[in-house]
């Protein structure tokens with residue numbers, strides 16, 4: 001579904017990626033691991049078309065992402081990609097239900113239908129009861145589940161998750177990972193999961209380790 005070869009990216013004199021490779025198939029969960037500063041987030045940002053690599057090949061469903069215009073790339077991100085970050089990044093002025101419906105609304109889905117689909121996903125993530133609350137009124141674990149519901153409600157082909165449980169205790173972390181991977185597998189979405197936590201990586205099918213901007217891949221034990 002997504003294939004990258006020979007990715008390079010430097011921030012000024014600092015190399016972040018040097019000859020990194022990556023691939024992921026539909027329904028696969030791949031953990032990206034490695035020490036702090038090794039290039040994990042940069043790899044995720046390049047794969048998601050957020051940061052343009054300096055060199056290398058990047059193909060989504062056999063389409064060259066480098067050859068796309070900025071507009072095509074952002075349409076692809078909106079339509080086919082979902083995102084979850086360490087801190088849910090919910091919009092504080094909106095209720096959790098409105099937050100979960102937001103990507104659907106931006107994709108042109110009518111308000112009532114978007115609300116219905118968002119509510120279904122909030123229920124699946126066990127946070128249906130906080131739909132009318134604002135993010136400031138819910139716990140970290142609940143907020144993160146809302147963020148996962150928001151990402152999955154839009155039915156992305158690839159979910160990019162950067163330390164999605166980094167701010168959670170171990171109970172919430174395991175629950176969020178279970179719900180996230182179950183939901184992704186059911187919908188056939190691929191998941192690119194950046195984490196430094198081996199317990200989180202254990203939910204993946206395969207691990208890619210980044211060291212000094214270079215990648216190595218193997219099956220999760």
Ligand SMILES: Nc1ncnc2c1ncn2[C@@H]1O[C@H](COP(=O)(O)OP(=O)(O)OP(=O)(O)O)[C@@H](O)[C@H]1O
Nearest residue numbers: 011014015016034035036037038039040041042043
């Ligand atoms: N926007 C930026 N401007 C300048 N340098 C950057 C930028 N983003 C990352 N870097 C540098 O690129 C290298 C790789 O960073 P990256 O964030 O990809 O690592 P990481 O493996 O995700 O780290 P962490 O686990 O600490 O989040 C580091 O040396 C970092 O300082």
